[in-house]
Amino acid sequence: MKTVRIATRESPLALWQANHVASLLKERNPGLEVTLVKMSTEGDRFLSAPLSAVGGKGLFVKEIEQALLDGRADVAVHSLKDMTSVFPEGLILAALPAREDPRDAFCSPDGHTLAMLPAGAKVGTSSLRRSCILRARRPDLEIVSLRGNVQTRLQKTRDLQLAGAMLAAAGLKRLGLDHHITQVVPVAESLPAVGQGVLGIQCREADADVRALLQPLEDALTRNAVRAERAFLAKLEGGCTVPLAGHATVEDGQVYLRGLVGRPDGSLVVRGEVKGPVPEAERLGEALAEELLSRGAGDILRDFGRREGAPRA
Numbered sequence: 001m002k003t004v005r006i007a008t009r010e011s012p013l014a015l016w017q018a019n020h021v022a023s024l025l026k027e028r029n030p031g032l033e034v035t036l037v038k039m040s041t042e043g044d045r046f047l048s049a050p051l052s053a054v055g056g057k058g059l060f061v062k063e064i065e066q067a068l069l070d071g072r073a074d075v076a077v078h079s080l081k082d083m084t085s086v087f088p089e090g091l092i093l094a095a096l097p098a099r100e101d102p103r104d105a106f107c108s109p110d111g112h113t114l115a116m117l118p119a120g121a122k123v124g125t126s127s128l129r130r131s132c133i134l135r136a137r138r139p140d141l142e143i144v145s146l147r148g149n150v151q152t153r154l155q156k157t158r159d160l161q162l163a164g165a166m167l168a169a170a171g172l173k174r175l176g177l178d179h180h181i182t183q184v185v186p187v188a189e190s191l192p193a194v195g196q197g198v199l200g201i202q203c204r205e206a207d208a209d210v211r212a213l214l215q216p217l218e219d220a221l222t223r224n225a226v227r228a229e230r231a232f233l234a235k236l237e238g239g240c241t242v243p244l245a246g247h248a249t250v251e252d253g254q255v256y257l258r259g260l261v262g263r264p265d266g267s268l269v270v271r272g273e274v275k276g277p278v279p280e281a282e283r284l285g286e287a288l289a290e291e292l293l294s295r296g297a298g299d300i301l302r303d304f305g306r307r308e309g310a311p312r313a
């Protein structure tokens with residue numbers, strides 16, 4: 001192979017991630033040329049509406065995947081968090097590099113932590129998961145919708161005079177913006193989204209040359225955690241507008257998966273956890289999803305999940 005074309009969104013974070021993968025590939029393959037195919041996606045074009053109202057997270061990846069299928073690019077680099085549990089026939093997640101910090105981070109212009117916030121403080125986020133988790137702990141907080149790329153959200157936090165905003169630590173670190181973080185919130189307090197902090201590197205299943213190039217970027221611990229998280233997601237994704245969190249760690253051959261489904265206003269949160277051997281990662285994810293469904297998550301999905309064919313706006 002002489003040239004590899006990487007499809008990416010044009011946001012600063014997406015470009016950082018694509019360039020990062022490009023350097024990893026070039027380091028390992030002297031002489032290899034890597035170019036970026038920059039694309040704007042539906043998710044980037046509807047920045048004013050809440051993500052849940054314009055159709056959920058698949059929006060950021062569909063057009064990029066189509067470029068791979070059409071042969072306009074050879075590799076796609078996504079935030080795994082933005083990827084749905086199923087993607088088109090013919091594409092695979094060829095490599096998952098070692099996970100960056102999976103935690104949520106509170107960024108307060110006044111230097112506050114969440115515990116310091118006065119009653120009624122305004123916190124910015126457009127994530128249903130983050131709103132649900134915040135409101136469950138602090139029903140007094142007012143959640144203000146905050147969309148746009150990472151820099152835009154930090155700027156809006158100041159412009160709207162919010163007490164702070166919740167963002168992914170991974171995105172802030174990658175962009176060198178982690179000095180805005182006033183509190184990295186422990187996983188046990190703000191359970192991360194499935195795949196948070198992980199880069200999903202996709203290519204065509206039939207493209208043996210590209211798969212061979214990507215294989216060395218793979219991290220086994222990350223893969224095994226993601227296997228459990230995404231199996232959990234796959235069982236629950238039916239309603240993609242429901243607050244959902246899933247996070248797994250792997251230690252001594254054991255996968256420890258925690259999951260949560262809740263109402264957007266935090267008035268009900270169903271949590272659970274499972275532990276078991278790595279080869280059973282998928283089964284563990286499915287078992288946790290089934291357990292949560294039987295303990296009330298099914299009702300939440302029925303009440304709040306976007307039904308097939310429902311309008312997006």
Ligand SMILES: NCc1[nH]cc(CCC(=O)O)c1CC(=O)O
Pocket residue numbers: 079080081082150166167168170171195196197198199
């Ligand atoms: N939906 C936006 C998005 N997708 C991935 C990340 C952060 C990087 C990551 O989780 O890998 C972000 C920004 C955020 O949530 O603050």
